[in-house]
Amino acid sequence: MTISQARKFALSELKFSPSPILDADVILKWILKCDQTFILFHSETELSELQKNIFCSSIEKRKTGLPVAYITGIKEFFGSDFEVDKNVLIPKPDTELLVENAVNFIEEKFHASSDCKILSVCDMCSGSGCVGISILKFIEEKKIIPKSLLPKIIFADISKKTLDIAKKNSLRLLSEFAFEKTVFVQSNLFENLGQSRNGLFDVIVSNPPYIPYSQTVELLKDGRSEPSLALCGDIDLNGNLTNFDDGLEIIRNLIFQSVDFLNPGGILILETGEYNAFQTKKIMEDSEFKDVKIYKDLEGQFRNVSGILA
Ligand SMILES: C[S@@+](CC[C@H](N)C(=O)[O-])C[C@H]1O[C@@H](n2cnc3c(N)ncnc32)[C@H](O)[C@@H]1O
The missing domain is CATH 3.40.50.150 (Vaccinia Virus protein VP39)
Structure with missing residues (x-):
């Protein structure tokens, strides 16, 4: 699965979410430890098997309505990343x-x-x-x-x-x-x-x-x-x-x-x-x-x- 395919997968799976692509990008940034520029300019980068599994299980959790921040354990606020559970x-x-x-x-x-x-x-x-x-x-x-x-x-x-x-x-x-x-x-x-x-x-x-x-x-x-x-x-x-x-x-x-x-x-x-x-x-x-x-x-x-x- 490439970054581009992961984003498309999220778009098709997260029908209820107001922001499926944003959800996918936050999860991808968390898994790949990268920034938004990387996501946008490396759309053909392949996720490893482990990364793909984490991505797909995160999308499953998101489908239950769980907010992305509870999946990644992080939420940005006033320029800092806060740990949340x-x-x-x-x-x-x-x-x-x-x-x-x-x-x-x-x-x-x-x-x-x-x-x-x-x-x-x-x-x-x-x-x-x-x-x-x-x-x-x-x-x-x-x-x-x-x-x-x-x-x-x-x-x-x-x-x-x-x-x-x-x-x-x-x-x-x-x-x-x-x-x-x-x-x-x-x-x-x-x-x-x-x-x-x-x-x-x-x-x-x-x-x-x-x-x-x-x-x-x-x-x-x-x-x-x-x-x-x-x-x-x-x-x-x-x-x-x-x-x-x-x-x-x-x-x-x-x-x-x-x-x-x-x-x-x-x-x-x-x-x-x-x-x-x-x-x-x-x-x-x-x-x-x-x-x-x-x-x-x-x-x-x-x-x-x-x-x-x-
Ligand atoms: C709306 S959250 C705000 C959390 C954080 N300040 C923020 O802005 O994201 C309200 C917080 O109040 C706490 N809380 C609820 N009742 C309280 C009480 N009687 N005394 C003190 N804290 C209380 C909850 O545990 C929760 O952490």
Whole structure:
């Protein structure tokens, strides 16, 4: 089987996929350890017997609806390859907006203040760690602030398995210096982050589960195998399903608790669904947040809501 034949095979087999050729190319790049240029300019290269078998079994898995990232174990996000498995949500391009907004705030805060101090950042509901790791990596590599002021980042997630993956990704993707700035805490929202009336963080950034229960059930029917824990937002603090079906229960609790865990002037930046961004804005305004803003993603959908703690 040549590269060209492999791509044609994927096209004929992956009828349900919106992007069969892209799926085939990502799998081929993973198997052949090559880049897209190689795929395009070496279409007559023969796959070895082993490579062909891996390719065909990957296509079989993809036919069940399993996302390519769970087949290859890798997903690119903000320019880095993150390791993923079925315990973590696959990082989505929309979530890059959270990284941009957090980096912008940190940069502005640094330039606005003469008595620069080391900021503290919390990546709540951290999953693969893609958000916090990308913030830290970008700030260090692009020298957004002096290295000596690189923020400390606390990764918090309710799932121990996702924290293990976030830690592995941090070790692999961050410099030794930046990795020393990371802390990993298993926690139901802020439960294990220590009570503090004076606040702990300057930035809380989060892509929490925010999909209504009914939509989560529908989404999971396509065989994507992403953890329901990472998607459904209608879960209360005791882990029970609420009756609201608005995807906002985790967001409500996260906003209420953030008030106790942010320094005054600190920012909370949340990813939301386009369908619950305005309700999220209202919850923030009804709490102690001011200057509450909604941001659109590249597709023009309402995707982030941020607010400054008064
Ligand atoms: C939408 S995923 C986001 C993962 C990652 N930050 C990303 O953007 O790809 C939500 C994450 O929240 C975690 N989670 C769910 N309920 C939680 C809770 N009550 N407290 C902390 N983390 C929670 C899940 O385990 C999952 O990793």
